[in-house]
Amino acid sequence: MRPTNNTHTVDKNMLGVFRYSRRAIGLVWQTSPSLTIGIALATLISGLLPAAMAYVGQLIVDAVVAAMQLYKDSKTLDYRTALNYVVLEGILVIATAAAQRSLAAQQAILRLLLGQKVNTMILEKAQTLSLAHFEDSEFYDKLIRARRDASSRPLALVNKTFGLLQNAITLTSFSILLWQFSPWVLVLLVAGALPSFIAEAKFSGDAFRMSRWRSPEFRHQNYVETLLAREDHIKEVRLYQLGRRFLQRYRDIFVTIFSETKRLILRRESWGFALGIIGTLVFYGAYGWIVTDTVKGAITLGQMTMYLLLFKQGQSAVSASLTSISGMYEDNLYLSNLYEYLEQPTTKLLASEEDDTLEENALKNSDLEAENRKKGPKPNDGIRFEGVTFHYPGAIKPALSNIDLHITPGQSLAIVGENGSGKTTLIKLLTRLYEPSEGRILLDGLDLKSWDETALLTRIGVIFQDFVRYQFIVGENIGAGDDRRFDDEEGWKQAAQLGKASDFIGDLEQGYQTQLGRWFKGGQELSGGQWQKIALARAFMRQDADILVLDEPTAAMDAQAEATIFQHFQEHTKDKMAILISHRFSTVRLAHEIIVMEHGEIKERGTHESLLEQKGQYAHLFALQAKGYR
Numbered sequence: 001m002r003p004t005n006n007t008h009t010v011d012k013n014m015l016g017v018f019r020y021s022r023r024a025i026g027l028v029w030q031t032s033p034s035l036t037i038g039i040a041l042a043t044l045i046s047g048l049l050p051a052a053m054a055y056v057g058q059l060i061v062d063a064v065v066a067a068m069q070l071y072k073d074s075k076t077l078d079y080r081t082a083l084n085y086v087v088l089e090g091i092l093v094i095a096t097a098a099a100q101r102s103l104a105a106q107q108a109i110l111r112l113l114l115g116q117k118v119n120t121m122i123l124e125k126a127q128t129l130s131l132a133h134f135e136d137s138e139f140y141d142k143l144i145r146a147r148r149d150a151s152s153r154p155l156a157l158v159n160k161t162f163g164l165l166q167n168a169i170t171l172t173s174f175s176i177l178l179w180q181f182s183p184w185v186l187v188l189l190v191a192g193a194l195p196s197f198i199a200e201a202k203f204s205g206d207a208f209r210m211s212r213w214r215s216p217e218f219r220h221q222n223y224v225e226t227l228l229a230r231e232d233h234i235k236e237v238r239l240y241q242l243g244r245r246f247l248q249r250y251r252d253i254f255v256t257i258f259s260e261t262k263r264l265i266l267r268r269e270s271w272g273f274a275l276g277i278i279g280t281l282v283f284y285g286a287y288g289w290i291v292t293d294t295v296k297g298a299i300t301l302g303q304m305t306m307y308l309l310l311f312k313q314g315q316s317a318v319s320a321s322l323t324s325i326s327g328m329y330e331d332n333l334y335l336s337n338l339y340e341y342l343e344q345p346t347t348k349l350l351a352s353e354e355d356d357t358l359e360e361n362a363l364k365n366s367d368l369e370a371e372n373r374k375k376g377p378k379p380n381d382g383i384r385f386e387g388v389t390f391h392y393p394g395a396i397k398p399a400l401s402n403i404d405l406h407i408t409p410g411q412s413l414a415i416v417g418e419n420g421s422g423k424t425t426l427i428k429l430l431t432r433l434y435e436p437s438e439g440r441i442l443l444d445g446l447d448l449k450s451w452d453e454t455a456l457l458t459r460i461g462v463i464f465q466d467f468v469r470y471q472f473i474v475g476e477n478i479g480a481g482d483d484r485r486f487d488d489e490e491g492w493k494q495a496a497q498l499g500k501a502s503d504f505i506g507d508l509e510q511g512y513q514t515q516l517g518r519w520f521k522g523g524q525e526l527s528g529g530q531w532q533k534i535a536l537a538r539a540f541m542r543q544d545a546d547i548l549v550l551d552e553p554t555a556a557m558d559a560q561a562e563a564t565i566f567q568h569f570q571e572h573t574k575d576k577m578a579i580l581i582s583h584r585f586s587t588v589r590l591a592h593e594i595i596v597m598e599h600g601e602i603k604e605r606g607t608h609e610s611l612l613e614q615k616g617q618y619a620h621l622f623a624l625q626a627k628g629y630r
């Protein structure tokens with residue numbers, strides 16, 4: 001993956017380090033205005049106190065020198081002034097500690113709140129993205145990168161911005177004091193720091209860009225880690241004795257990432273050292289200058305103490321600023337990545353220009369009433385596929401070509417075909433997970449893309465072959481079929497009855513309250529067939545849905561159980577549309593209409609009897625399977 005343009009822009013423009021600071025501060029402000037103000041105040045106080053302490057230090061030394069002189073001249077002992085200053089400095093030290101502790105506490109609290117906020121934003125955005133986004137590996141990398149460090153980076157950027165501000169305040173107050181010595185000292189202070197600043201900014205940019213290019217490798221390594229350590233993978237990895245091979249792969253990926261990272265670290269540190277020396281030399285040159293001026297009597301001993309302190313602290317403030325800047329650069333690039341993800345355009349499924357019929361154009365007008373999108377102009381017309389062709393993003397061959405279909409309420413359709421013939425893809429288009437590349441799909445006479453999403457989805461109940469096994473309690477696994485009745489215990493029971501799951505649920509010690517899966521304490525694992533019954537019950541939970549789709553969720557059951565379930569399913573979906581994908585002809589034959597798919601096209605269609613008469617592919621496969629059962 002190559003760096004994007006905006007990382008180049010940041011690279012070219014040194015002020016780029018502040019690019020996202022405003023947004024990060026905005027984000028922090030939204031999270032907690034009071035904490036933001038608290039942090040700003042604590043920062044300001046921490047910034048001013050060092051200069052005040054240095055100044056009091058000068059007053060102490062000068063008071064001591066004056067008191068010594070007084071004692072020498074008149075034998076009068078008066079150390080009250082000096083001691084008062086000592087007390088004052090003690091108070092300032094306590095104030096500094098208070099400001100720093102309060103800063104640390106507020107930052108820690110804010111980190112928790114901000115982490116939660118940014119993660120929620122990332123997850124909310126994920127809900128608006130299409131399935132294609134998740135299948136796109138580059139986009140997936142973006143998502144992973146955005147989630148990694150989500151809790152720390154924005155706050156780190158704010159802390160560093162404030163830290164930089166604090167150092168700027170400190171350095172400005174130092175400058176005011178140093179100005180009295182000589183304006184040239186200030187020029188030296190800035191000039192000495194410049195080379196290191198440039199080097200830091202450059203290397204931080206390099207480090208981030210490298211982590212960006214390396215993102216696929218990191219993801220690969222994470223994946224191998226999952227294979228080696230996750231409960232659902234370990235079984236197969238053990239039995240096939242793949243552990244050693246995968247571990248080697250894990251190490252190999254590290255080696256590729258490591259050598260380049262190591263080179264960068266070494267380069268960064270050696271340049272940092274070399275350029276840092278220039279800064280140190282300049283500082284100590286000025287140091288010498290102050291010492292000689294004191295010896296010559298141009299400044300007092302107290303002033304010398306103060307200037308030396310200012311110089312020493314100035315040096316650390318400058319190096320702290322450099323560290324902040326280099327860190328900020330990385331944080332900024334992280335934020336650019338976060339915003340790139342958050343600003344990813346989401347596909348709008350409404351109105352495309354090229355639709356033909358007048359009726360459609362009228363419907364797809366921009367002022368199309370929201371109500372019109374909740375029902376079609378021809379109720380009970382059912383589902384129509386009209387010349388539907390579909391290419392997966394990046395695929396050369398279409399997964400579906402030129403599909404025409406019509407299913408009316410009360411009808412059931414079975415889809416058969418070899419693996420990869422396009423059966424699941426057809427369902428993905430029907431459920432609007434993807435849009436057709438050509439042609440259109442209508443429900444009750446209205447194009448799917450014009451339908452209001454919620455209105456459309458409440459009409460469809462689907463159980464895919466890779467349905468989700470929620471690591472929740474049994475009841476919630478069923479309730480998930482209808483969000484409005486998620487906790488409806490009566491509803492769970494009825495649906496479980498229809499899905500033939502109630503018997504085995506009754507045998508579970510805690511019935512519907514049994515925790516499922518192994519992820520959480522006390523969880524109970526189910527057999528493949530039992531999970532499928534739970535999934536079926538979930539489909540039955542969706543009472544308002546009049547399009548029900550079963551994409552092979554019964555494959556782990558025996559043929560008899562599958563046929564009984566489908567029969568049962570049809571009885572309870574009398575005026576609904578039922579679509580079944582199955583490789584079992586004993587079930588398929590029960591459907592009103594059957595289509596046979598091959599390479600994304602419909603090869604044969606008809607009832608079981610008419611297809612047998614055609615003596616085509618269907619008849620051939622049916623005979624083969626029947627022979628197997630005999």
Ligand SMILES: Nc1ncnc2c1ncn2[C@@H]1O[C@H](COP(=O)(O)OP(=O)(O)OP(=O)(O)O)[C@@H](O)[C@H]1O
Nearest residue numbers: 135392395399417418419420421422423424425426
């Ligand atoms: N997300 C995807 N991205 C790209 N190509 C895909 C994707 N999903 C499926 N395909 C391809 O589309 C074609 C149709 O796949 P589909 O899943 O619809 O087949 P199917 O008939 O349901 O197969 P099976 O009986 O094995 O479930 C296959 O060639 C497959 O490789």
